[in-house]
Amino acid sequence: MSHTTKNKAKTLSRVRRIKGQVEAIERALEGDSECEDILQLVASCRGALNGLMAELIEGHLKFHVLVEGQKTLPSQREAADELIAVVKRYFN
Amino acid sequence: MSHTTKNKAKTLSRVRRIKGQVEAIERALEGDSECEDILQLVASCRGALNGLMAELIEGHLKFHVLVEGQKTLPSQREAADELIAVVKRYFN
Amino acid sequence: MSHTTKNKAKTLSRVRRIKGQVEAIERALEGDSECEDILQLVASCRGALNGLMAELIEGHLKFHVLVEGQKTLPSQREAADELIAVVKRYFN
Amino acid sequence: MSHTTKNKAKTLSRVRRIKGQVEAIERALEGDSECEDILQLVASCRGALNGLMAELIEGHLKFHVLVEGQKTLPSQREAADELIAVVKRYFN
Numbered sequence: 505m506s507h508t509t510k511n512k513a514k515t516l517s518r519v520r521r522i523k524g525q526v527e528a529i530e531r532a533l534e535g536d537s538e539c540e541d542i543l544q545l546v547a548s549c550r551g552a553l554n555g556l557m558a559e560l561i562e563g564h565l566k567f568h569v570l571v572e573g574q575k576t577l578p579s580q581r582e583a584a585d586e587l588i589a590v591v592k593r594y595f596n
Numbered sequence: 597m598s599h600t601t602k603n604k605a606k607t608l609s610r611v612r613r614i615k616g617q618v619e620a621i622e623r624a625l626e627g628d629s630e631c632e633d634i635l636q637l638v639a640s641c642r643g644a645l646n647g648l649m650a651e652l653i654e655g656h657l658k659f660h661v662l663v664e665g666q667k668t669l670p671s672q673r674e675a676a677d678e679l680i681a682v683v684k685r686y687f688n
Numbered sequence: 689m690s691h692t693t694k695n696k697a698k699t700l701s702r703v704r705r706i707k708g709q710v711e712a713i714e715r716a717l718e719g720d721s722e723c724e725d726i727l728q729l730v731a732s733c734r735g736a737l738n739g740l741m742a743e744l745i746e747g748h749l750k751f752h753v754l755v756e757g758q759k760t761l762p763s764q765r766e767a768a769d770e771l772i773a774v775v776k777r778y779f780n
Numbered sequence: 781m782s783h784t785t786k787n788k789a790k791t792l793s794r795v796r797r798i799k800g801q802v803e804a805i806e807r808a809l810e811g812d813s814e815c816e817d818i819l820q821l822v823a824s825c826r827g828a829l830n831g832l833m834a835e836l837i838e839g840h841l842k843f844h845v846l847v848e849g850q851k852t853l854p855s856q857r858e859a860a861d862e863l864i865a866v867v868k869r870y871f872n
Contacts, residue, residue, distance in 0.1 A: 509628045516625050523618045530611050536601045539656050540770040546649050547777050553645060557638050557870065561863060564631050568859030569845055576850075583844030586724040587837060593731045594833065595870070632862040639869050649778065653771060660767030661753055666760075675752030678816040679745060685823050686741065687778070693812045700809050707802045714795050720785045723840050730833050737829060741822050748815050 511563065518556050525549040554595040562588045600655065610648055617641040646687040654680045695747065702740050709733040738779040746772045787839065794832055801825040830871040838864045 508515060529545045565584045570576050600607060621637045657676045662668050692699060713729045749768045754760050784791060805821045841860045846852050 508625055508631050508634055512625060512628075516622065519618060519622050519625060523615065523622065526611060526615045526618055530608065530615065533600055533604055533608050533611060536604075539600050539652065539660060540767075540774075542600055543649070543652050543656065543770065543774045546645065546652060547774055550642065550645050550649065550778070553638065553642050557635070557642065557866075560631065560635055560638060561866070564635065564859060564863055565845065568631060569841065569856055569863065571853065571856060574851065574853065574856070577847065580845055580847060580850070583724075583840060586727065587840055587845065590724075590727045590731055590833075590837070591867070594734070632859075632866075635862065635866045639866055642870070649774075653774070656767060656771055657753065661749065661764055661771065663761065663764060666764070667758065669755065669758065672753055672755060672758070675748060675816075678819065679748055679753065682741075682745070682816075682819045682823055683775070686826070692809055692815050692818055696809055696812075700806065703802060703806050703809060707799065707806065710795060710799045710802055714792065714799065717784055717788055717792050717795060720788075723784050723836065723844060726784055727833070727836055727840065730829065730836060734826065734829050734833065737822065737826050741819070741826065744815065744819050744822060748819065752815060 508560070508563065510567070515556070515559065518552075518559070522549060522552050522556065525552060558588075558592045558595045561591050600652070602659070603655065607648075607651065610644075610651070614641060614644050614648065617644060650680075650684045650687045653683050692744070692747065694751070699740070699743065702736075702743070706733060706736045706740065709736060742772075742776045742779045745775050784836070784839065786843070791832075791835065794828075794835070798825060798828045798832065801828060834864075834868045834871045837867050 525545065526549060529542060529549065532542050532545055565587060570580060570584055617637065618641060621634060621641065624634050624637055657679060662672060662676055709729065710733060713726060713733065716726050716729055749771060754764060754768055801821065802825060805818060805825065808818050808821055841863060846856060846860055
């Protein structure tokens with residue numbers, strides 16, 4: 505079972521929050537909101553998307569690059585955690 | 597009139613395309629798609645969001661930092677274009 | 689006089705700190721440091737470069753897009769500040 | 781042996797090119813170059829740094845998360861390649 509299936513509920517609610525942010529941008533445009541407010545809404549949406557991507561990369565690393573049932577050295581888990589830390593730093 | 601109002605139709609269709617991309621991520625999760633496909637969908641969505649941000653920054657520069665009715669030197673327009681080129685390069 | 693000339697000392701010291709960070713990456717590679725340490729050095733260097741870029745964009749906006757000697761409305765200054773806030777958020 | 785040691789010469793020459801780019805920014809500031817040229821130099825330097833980071837992440841994945849001497853399934857290698865493709869897309 506893929507990690508996206510395993511964590512489906514959590515990831516789906518994250519995606520739906522992002523959809524809500526995009527809809528907020530849509531409403532702001534329709535309602536002729538201040539351009540500056542729309543800029544901030546887009547910047548927040550991008551931040552949320554980066555967070556989603558970091559979560560997916562973490563899952564991909566832990567469930568598909570390293571796999572349950574395969575012998576995994578502690579150094580491999582440590583290396584995966586190091587990578588996740590750098591990716592999160594880079595994306596946020 | 598703000599540039600977001602002036603270019604409302606064009607910007608709205610761009611936002612709705614992004615909403616469609618988020619809904620595609622949602623469907624992919626619901627349908628237990630391959631994790632790799634979901635990663636690619638999110639990366640594309642981020643690219644589209646960056647494109648939207650670059651467009652909004654361009655509008656903000658040309659309509660609010662420089663304003664119609666105010667005497668604007670050619671060097672100011674050139675400086676604005678230079679900034680837009682760097683922002684587009686940085687965001688894409 | 690360009691803002692980069694006006695703020696030369698400050699910006700130069702910022703660039704030299706970045707050069708020092710790149711030299712630290714160089715030494716880490718030469719000294720066969722842990723890969724994870726090198727990853728963190730590169731991530732920090734990128735953060736510093738983004739900070740430099742945000743500073744240059746701010747200067748470009750305030751000295752070349754808006755110019756001394758040209759009548760500038762308070763709304764234009766406000767719009768420039770709004771843009772700087774979004775750029776800093778996006779780059780950091 | 782770490783991948784950064786294994787690929788030391790190649791990675792070092794990449795880092796030295798980046799150092800050269802930072803020195804070019806330094807010279808441009810010292811020589812009161814056009815602000816726009818300095819902006820472009822910084823944008824290129826960031827691109828080179830992102831390329832370096834993507835290379836290091838690839839090495840980290842292939843040499844530390846997956847390790848020689850450990851039985852690795854084809855699906856694990858495929859998952860690592862998928863991650864590298866997304867990281868490269870995100871960083872460039």
